[in-house]
Amino acid sequence: xxxxxxxxxxxxxxxxxxxxxxxxxxxxxxxxxxxxxxxxxxxxxxxxxxxxxxxxxxxxxxxxxxxxxxxxxxxxxxxxxxxxxxxxxxxxxxxxxxxxxxxxxxxxxxxxxxxxxxxxxxxxxxxxxxxxxxxxxxxxxxxxxxxxxxxxxxxxxxxxxxxxxxxxxxxxxxxxxxxxxxxxxxxxxxxxxxxxxxxxxxxxxxxxxxxxxxxxxxxxxxxxxxxxxxxxxxxxxxxxxxxxxxxxxxxxxxxxxxxxxxxxxxxxxxxxxxxxxxxxxxxxxxxxxxxxxxxxxxxxxxxxxxxxxxxxxxxxxxxxxxxxxxxxxx
Ligand SMILES: [Zn+2]
Numbered sequence: 001x002x003x004x005x006x007x008x009x010x011x012x013x014x015x016x017x018x019x020x021x022x023x024x025x026x027x028x029x030x031x032x033x034x035x036x037x038x039x040x041x042x043x044x045x046x047x048x049x050x051x052x053x054x055x056x057x058x059x060x061x062x063x064x065x066x067x068x069x070x071x072x073x074x075x076x077x078x079x080x081x082x083x084x085x086x087x088x089x090x091x092x093x094x095x096x097x098x099x100x101x102x103x104x105x106x107x108x109x110x111x112x113x114x115x116x117x118x119x120x121x122x123x124x125x126x127x128x129x130x131x132x133x134x135x136x137x138x139x140x141x142x143x144x145x146x147x148x149x150x151x152x153x154x155x156x157x158x159x160x161x162x163x164x165x166x167x168x169x170x171x172x173x174x175x176x177x178x179x180x181x182x183x184x185x186x187x188x189x190x191x192x193x194x195x196x197x198x199x200x201x202x203x204x205x206x207x208x209x210x211x212x213x214x215x216x217x218x219x220x221x222x223x224x225x226x227x228x229x230x231x232x233x234x235x236x237x238x239x240x241x242x243x244x245x246x247x248x249x250x251x252x253x254x255x256x257x258x259x260x261x262x263x264x265x266x267x268x269x270x271x272x273x274x275x276x277x278x279x280x281x282x283x284x285x286x287x288x289x290x291x292x293x294x295x296x297x298x299x300x301x302x303x304x305x306x307x308x309x310x311x312x313x314x315x316x317x318x319x320x321x322x323x324x325x326x327x328x329x330x
Contacts, residue, residue, distance in 0.1 A: 004060055005319055006051055006068045007312025009114060012036055012088030012141075015047060017054050018305065020312035022320055024125070028058045029305060039091045048104035067108045067319030069311030071117030072097055078112045078159060078327075087177070088141075110318055110325075114307050115162065116153060119146020121310030122264045123153075126301040131261040135254060136300070137164065139247075139269035143185045147258065152326045164254065165189065169246045187246040190222035190268050197225045197239050207235035226272040240275050247276075248283025255284060255292040266300025273299065 004027070008017045016031040032050050034043060047070070055065065074086030081098025083089075102109040112120075119128075119136035123146070128134035134148045143165030147154040155161050165185035166178045173182025174195075186192045197209055198217050208228040213220045228236035251263055270276065277299060285293045302309055317323040 001064055003066050003320060004064055005066050005312055005315035006054065007071075007117075007308040007310065007315060008047060008051070008068060009071045009117065009307030009311060010034065010043070010047065010073065010089075011114065011307075012073060015043075015050055016304065016308045017050050018308040018312055019054065019058060019060065020309075020316050022316070024313065024316065026305075026309060026312065028054055029308065030054050030057070031304075034089075036089045040089070040095050043089065044095075044097065044100050044104070047101055051101075051105050062106055065105075065107050067110070067315045068101060068105065069117070069313075069315030069318075070097065070101060070109055070111045071114035071307045071311045072111050073114045076111055076113045076159065078110070078155075081109065081111055083111070108319060110315060112311075112314070113144070113159070115144030116146045116155070117308075117310040117314070118266065118302075118306035119148070119162075119264075119310065120153070120314050121302050121306035121308075122266060122300050123148050123151075123310075124313045125309055126306060127264045127266075127298050128262055131296075133258070133260045134262045134264060135258065135260050136264040136266065138306075139188060139190070139265060139267035141190050141268075143189050143267075149258070149328070152328050154328050157330050164250055167250050167253065169249050184246060184250045188243050188250075188269065193222040193225050193239060193243055193269065194220050196242065197236065200235050200239060205235040205238075208233040209236050222269055223271055226269075226275070229272065229275050237275070240272050241279055243269075243272075244276055244279035245283055248280045249287060251280065251295075251297070252284045252287035252293070255288045255295045259292050260295055262296040262298060264298055264300050266302070266306055270299055 004019045014031050018029045019027040072083045075084040083095045083097045086092035098109040098111045115138045122128045122136045137145045145162040145164045166183045170182035176183035212224040225236045229240045
């Protein structure tokens with residue numbers, strides 16, 4: 001009887017789930033809307049229903065499911081299986097998610113922060129798989145990172161390490177939701193890119209982006225900026241280049257501190273592809289110390305599947321192979 005684990009990625013918009021077998025092969029990806037506005041109890045019910053739906057669909061019985069790995073956005077206490085606080089999920093404060101999902105599905109559950117789960121996906125099965133010292137960034141609505149040192153995830157004492165989105169890159173920059181000013185997230189996240197594009201248009205720049213947004217500057221997204229830049233729109237290209245400079249400054253700092261072999265960049269902003277990657281590499285080469293500037297900077301490989309895949313891979317290690325989680329602990 002084939003055994004499986006499930007990997008689930010809980011996001012502010014969607015919940016995605018996937019199965020993984022003992023060999024590490026993935027099966028049957030499904031995604032549902034989160035309906036986060038209905039509150040934590042309803043979202044947890046949806047996670048449980050999605051798991052059961054996926055089991056039925058793939059003819060997997062309760063005896064075949066060994067465990068679940070679950071990625072949760074925001075601050076997570078993985079040792080206690082608790083979601084401490086999640087800004088994108090209304091009402092999520094101090095929710096014992098792991099216990100609730102375990103009770104609803106009848107199988108053991110481990111949780112971690114969604115960015116770290118995506119980082120695990122890339123580290124074990126994606127663009128970071130053949131390197132020991134790897135930093136995996138997710139450039140989405142916000143910016144986060146998973147830092148691997150000698151194959152182990154560095155979480156810090158309070159599981160709050162990897163907040164590269166809140167490193168200052170502009171001393172007089174706009175105020176960030178974290179309370180600081182000029183955070184990387186204000187420039188290189190999806191929101192930051194859209195904000196700077198709107199500012200350029202307000203300052204008089206002509207851009208195809210405004211057409212893509214049907215003339216409504218308020219509805220400009222980072223995806224539109226990437227699309228216009230790919231078509232040669234100069235104002236959009238300028239915004240992407242500037243994004244690369246801010247990102248490069250932060251990555252050069254990271255490279256100097258940690259001397260990683262590889263930095264993997266994923267998330268929606270990477271829709272810009274080489275348009276963003278090439279100048280980021282250049283800025284890091286210009287700004288980091290010799291040796292540290294040799295770091296490989298590559299695009300992530302797993303796309304939207306990274307979070308669920310990483311969660312499944314960690315669940316497989318813990319519940320199927322009986323391995324201890326490879327995390328630096330205190
Ligand atoms: Zn911040």
